Amino acid sequence: MIPRLPSEPETASLHAAFCAELRARGFSGDLSLAASDRTVLATDNSIYQLTPQAIAFPRERDDLVRIAKLLSEERFAEIRIAPRGGGTGTNGQSLTDGLLVDLSRYMTRILAIDPARRTVRVEAGVVKDQLNATLKPLGLFFAPSFRPRTAVLPSDCGGMAGTYGHEAENRATSARIYGLSWSKPVAEKGRTGRLLADGYSCRSQAKIIDGVRLPHPVEILRDHLATSIPAPRLGPARHLDTI
Incomplete structure (x- = not known):
């Protein structure tokens, strides 16, 4: 049988507050705290998995400016952010356990x-x-x-x-x-x-x-660790008779 997926914890209050404030400041795209969206965007083309706390789908350049300005405020200084395009990176670059900014939904215009x-x-x-x-x-x-x-x-x-x-x-x-x-x-x-x-x-x-x-x-x-941490002191070597 396929193992049951573990339930994701509720979104942290800091990220929920960020999304609420972002909307209040005129963010025109979509914002999601839903477990379904967070699960879908917890993986990319890499071997890694990291569940975001919240997801923003900016609709235009001004939405990105709103995100950046709000993140610069001291009360939201602890929020981590990662942008996502096609999600084809093989090193997990588009994953975060903070705020994921997905540009693939609306920002697809050829200018x-x-x-x-x-x-x-x-x-x-x-x-x-x-x-x-x-x-x-x-x-x-x-x-x-x-x-x-x-x-x-x-x-x-x-x-x-x-x-x-x-x-x-x-x-x-x-x-x-x-x-x-x-x-x-x-x-x-x-x-x-x-x-x-x-x-x-x-x-x-x-x-x-x-x-x-x-x-x-x-x-x-x-x-750095190799030069700053003393080597362990080992006792006399012993042969193992059995394993």
Whole structure:
């Protein structure tokens, strides 16, 4: 028999208060504290599971501004936040036990296309198939071509640039997007050991494009613990006659 799912605890009062205040300040999207929504969005394309306390589905840019302003207030300083697009990240980047901001429900507008410059401006919830369907009449397409086994994944711009973008056939697109975000800090600090990256895709891009290995924060913590905690004092070695 399939084991019964454990009941999720009620939403923390801090997050419920945040959602109530957010609505009072004109938030036009959806807000959910329902156990069903929290369970559905507790997983992504990774092996991890983390149940959010609350979910916000912003309808427009101003909703994101409202969220950011409210989070900056001292009374809500303890709330953790994670944005979510297609949920295709393999490192659990779109999961949180705090406030999940899901951009895939409403923020899916393609804002501007410039065929001459080969540029497009989109909202964060736009997925690849939607973008390419719009670009097709112009004879254009966004480069990452997913392999058949992943074609069903609704990868948004973050997933396209990271999880899939650094593969060999998509290297040019990945390099362009990498150049917009990581190229400068990697050039300035990448070889000093002071620039960290907790995402596999970011570390892969830095290594492939710039030849720089960016350490994971856990590596720094491991090295610190190795030098700051005394080694255990062991007694004489003994052989075990039986196990």
